[in-house]
Amino acid sequence: MVLDSKGKDLFKYNKEYVLVIDAKPFSLNNYEETLEDLMALNFIMKGENIDFNYTDVMKNKGKLYYKISESTFNKIKRLNNIKGIYTYVYDKVDKKEAWSTSGMLSNIGQNKSVKDSFEDKLYNELKNNESPKKNFYLDDSAVYNHEEVDIKKENKNLKLTIDKELDDKVRNVLSKEEFSKYKNVGVILLESNTGKIRSMVQKDESYANINLGIEGQGFEPGSIFKLVTYATALEKAILSPQNTYVCTGAVCKSAHGRLTVNDALTISCNDIFGIIGNEIGYQSMVDYCKRLGLYDRVLNLQTENKNETLGVMPKEDDGMNNFAIGQCMTVSPLQIIGAVNAVINNGIYVKPYLVSEIIDSNEKTLKEFKTTSEKIFSKTTSEIVRDGMKDVVKKGTGVQAKIEGIEIGGKTGSSTSSDYTTHSWFLGTFNINGSTHTMLVFIPNLKSEKGEEVGGGNTAAPIFREIVKEINKK
Incomplete structure (x- = not known):
């Protein structure tokens, strides 16, 4: 994190909403048990993508990622019985702020720095930092229902003037x-x-x-x-x-x-x-x-x-x-x-x-x-x-x-x-x-x-x- 002198986060974020469909457990959905929710998912997602069809998804492999609106996110969160789906939100740094003070310092290590420059010194201090990770787990019914955010306690933060x-x-x-x-x-x-x-x-x-x-x-x-x-x-x-x-x-x-x-x-x-x-x-x-x-x-x-x-x-x-x-x-x-x-x-x-x-x-x-x-x-x-x-x-x-x-x-x-x-x-x-x-x-x-x-x-x-x-x- 890049913090101000009082410990406030200096970044400006835009919230991004994502639906993930894991094709293999998704294909295990029983129509008799989940048809109503599947039809609801189909209806909701057509508002995002007119070509969406849950039967086509079942023919795929691996995980499919859909960027969705906040409204769609909130509706899908209420569909608790569908196997193989989960949603998450992440904060995306506003690229329009790329040359702001915090924006420049957030990119330490992404460009090759000159030896002994200030960025080089900061990189040596922060190079072992890891980004926070969100973990999702399938329960015995193949429903994603648990989420954990893993933030490394060893991470170091910059505090600015x-x-x-x-x-x-x-x-x-x-x-x-x-x-x-x-x-x-x-x-x-x-x-x-x-x-x-x-x-x-x-x-x-x-x-x-x-x-x-x-x-x-x-x-x-x-x-x-x-x-x-x-x-x-x-x-x-x-x-x-x-x-x-x-x-x-x-x-x-x-x-x-x-x-x-x-x-x-x-x-x-x-x-x-x-x-x-x-x-x-x-x-x-x-x-x-x-x-x-x-x-x-x-x-x-x-x-x-x-x-x-x-x-x-x-x-x-x-x-x-x-x-x-x-x-x-x-x-x-x-x-x-x-x-x-x-x-x-x-x-x-x-x-x-x-x-x-x-x-x-x-x-x-x-x-x-x-x-x-x-x-x-x-x-x-x-x-x-x-x-x-x-x-x-x-x-x-x-x-x-x-x-x-x-x-x-x-x-x-x-x-x-x-x-x-x-x-x-x-x-x-x-x-x-x-x-x-x-x-x-x-x-x-x-x-x-x-x-x-x-x-x-x-x-x-x-x-x-x-x-x-x-x-x-x-």
Whole structure:
């Protein structure tokens, strides 16, 4: 089983109903004793298969399996005198959830994993698990009338950091009519000080997981990367939030004139952050990025056809004007939320993690998983960046994430994909029951409609707002 942090089963199931007819004992039915029930079976099953005829079944060998409806199942269960038949129900995992968090982890061992990858380590722990078995027995009258479910007590279960209740609340928001125009949306929620992934959902779980950039190169983060640029420049004492720079419109669509760094963050000025990037320098920026977990797998999921992305590091020739504003590079949503979470967590990078324990059938911990952390930024640097994020929501590009009575800080981001669609981002922070959380909303491959320009501020930020409201409902 794959369980959430509170021990709840994370799978979504569809119930499947099955009738089994064992031809040999079925042929022993005495018409005088069971004719009424046989005729009833015939009538019931013709509702499922118009060609069904119990006399034809008697001519077969072995066991015949019929997938039936719940209504048919309940009717056949009342036919107690027929020899050689039994019914059962099983829970079938919804294949539409194949790329959900639990769906990916349920397939451990089905694809060849890379040695020492996270999946390889989990497989070595779980490889002796056996699926539950249902056993049916014939009595002396050749009637199947006893059932046993055999669940191996030695089986081990995965316990995740996910909170199913939070997962469900995120899904509820993503399914709202107002967001129906978005084909897919990725959402990640981190407990800021522990790195525990409390929710990791995408709207369409049948697509390769976008939160991990599965089987892809990742996505340009756009302006949410400015938070990394800002923190790096502060930490290197290159600037203070009140230093001023001039935007000439070289990169921005229009000239913003002279702005403080904090104001440049609030309105997301590309010109000024490009200047700051050049002051930081290529190698320094790369060094900070690597320490923040970028350009490396976070969960280290690797199999023959299910690889978490490494991301793509920008080349020095791409220019710091681009690097500093999140262009000419790619990341996964999980990588970038982990990196920015460092400033939310007082400068400490905590590597996000998903599996907390392996437990036995009695919920006893057999193995516990820990994450790693490193101090990257000072507390002062982190406070300055967080204050800037609050201004973004109060009066900048992130105003559509604002909620009266709840303090939110955040940053919008937009980038253009290779097919000229837009990737929209909003990354922010808020409290749940007094505990600080970091959340990312990512919408890939958006197209502008009716001349309206799409970006993180008018697409991802409203979803962020509604999720925060849903989570904080009493």
